[in-house]
Amino acid sequence: MPKVTIDGHEIEVPKGTTILQAARMIGPHVAPPAMCFYTKLKTSGGYCRTCIVKVTKGSAQNPNPMPKPVASCRTEVMDGMEVQNNTSPDLLEARKGVVEFLLINHPLDCPICDQAGECHLQDLGYQNGSEKTRYEFKRREFEKIDIGKYVSLHMTRCIMCFRCVKVADQITDKRVHGVLHRGDAAEISTYIENVIENDFSGNVIDVCPVGALTDRTFRFKSRVWYTKPMEAHRKCDHAKCNGKVRLWFKGEDVLRVTARKDQWGEAEEFICNTCRFEKKRKSDWIIEGPSPISHHSVISTNHYMSLNMAKVEILKHQKALGFIPMKKLDLE
């Protein structure tokens, strides 16, 4: 199994693992940000260039460094490879440039965007962006396209990650969703403004890292940080959907249903449109418990970790905390 060193952390990974995956195995402190890569979507990644890393040693056999930064999501590790991510100031400067490029034509309409609070571009800009923009021209705008009653497309916010195109290609059975035009005029669209109608089309919302594709049934209902996420399931008739979802409550009302997401913000399992858009009553679901939300997320300010997770966290850090919690830990 090849061994790779990322920012000084060595890890042994199965053959065929990409640098990004290896970095994620080490932990979030070395994992490069990724806006377009999505583990569950084949051929995704490589477009946004935020995950670029510097390969200072190609492999044990060929120790030469790679001449340019590489997209870590699409570069497989080689045995003896050495990679710099956060430890290379050049690379961080280059990434800052990429983030700037992503932001210059983004409308920054976060105050009225449903994605705000769970937007990957917000996180990315916060971590790697500048305080002020150097772009002084009119930002790009697109004509609004109606793509159906469930999904709202706001192309002006799009950063062209192509994830939704991959969903349309790989998850849904009838592709009517793709890219028109080229260059900075390129836009995500449904072919001649067809309405996307198939059982899994709602997943484009979950994969969208920004607010370009949002849930029309949730539109302007609430800021996400005023809602409480709960894990739930139901018996779904759809062959490809197992009915395991995340419900977003405000009081007793289910405002939104999404797929469950892992710590990298990726859906654990894609869900069908019936579960996502049609089952908005609490009685439709069997509630499992609160969803784990990272304490870095703004959503957690209104929320909490599940009790078990909190217990695990506390027990993990008990030495640092300087006290030994009782076995029957209470969170009050």
Add this chain to the structure above:
Amino acid sequence: MGKKLLIHNDHVPGIHTLDVYRAHGGYASVEKALKTMTPDQVTDEVKKSGLRGRGGAGFPTGLKWSFLAKPEGVARYLVCNADESEPGTFKDRYLMEKIPHALIEGMITSSYALGAKKSYIYIRGEYFYVARILEAALAEAYAAGFLGENILGSGFSHDCYVQVGAGAYICGEETALIESLEGKRGNPRIKPPFPAVQGVWACPTVVNNVETIAAVVPIVNEGGEAYAKIGVGKSTGTKLISASGHINKPGVYEIELGITVEDFIFSDEYCGGIKGGRKLKAVVAGGSSVPILPAELILRTAKGEPRLMTYESLGDGGFITGTMLGSGGFIVMDETTSIVKNLWNFTRFYHHESCGQCSPCREGTGWMEKILNKILAGKGNLSDVDLLWDIQSKIEGKTICPLGEAAAWPVAAAIRHFRAEFEEYVKNPSSIKDVKHYYRLNNLVEA
């Protein structure tokens, strides 16, 4: 007169027809290769010749061929890149238009060396009429038995197809070309896998420029060693140069690699000097994407040696004082040329041609164009020049395909060598002629 190997017969009437082409020694390489040589021997001759890719990168062709994966039972393909879209480059068009059989002959011989049963000529949409010429030539070659089943009784069968693109610069990038050839959107693929492993229809593929493939013909005919004797060092053979700009005799010239740049610009055999007796200001030596060089640096290297028309000599000094031979699009500018306006034109082109896949190129090219627009509309600041420099450095090397570099290099070189001109435009907007023209184009800068 230098030796000519590719377009020596271009003046012969009717050379585009098979009969006249045959009468002038055409298809001899096919007969020689198929009847007397093994595929490996052909590849060896190409390796010995030192032939380097004529499309721009200058990668050794023999080496590229030897990288071709040859798994059992999997088809291999040869693809000819005739999507000649680099501004300032028009040599392939000339070759295909005048002597289409030279390309087809090279395709057959090269395919034999590579073991490719099918090959494609991917030609840009704007060359529609050239595609018709090629198709007529292909029909003649089929009728004469140089294409099809069991060519010349050798047991080697080959089919060659012409595919017309839809007119996108990006489809000259080899993986975008392959995507387009397969009927998809012409977006560059992420490498690896390289086309030598997974190219057309996921099969091993070699993509070569028109001129490279045509050069295989004299290499097989006269032997790789004879070819390698022409030229200097690692730049062997002859090269077609598309000369344009402020020169007395613009056109396509076949040169022996190794003549001096001064000779090429000023001798009557080639460009014939600067138009109107004006002074030489700058040269873009290899198509719009290579760095521009001022007169003193294009004629002599930083060390003071005469600059030669070779890959090495033009590249001498890296990008600080050198440039690249590139595709051979030789654009000459006299003292009346505004470098800023020229750069604006190039940048506008790359902005228009960016495919939109990866962020630095999609957003950065447009941004650079807008800043140049602003400067040319007389609204620039000194900080804009620094900003341009910073943007190009953030595009270069961060993109999926070389279009990012192609857009960044001209900006970097123009600022490096002609910064004073940018500053003059910023400090003294009244020195910009036809500001109104840029103002109109420039609806993005507010008044």
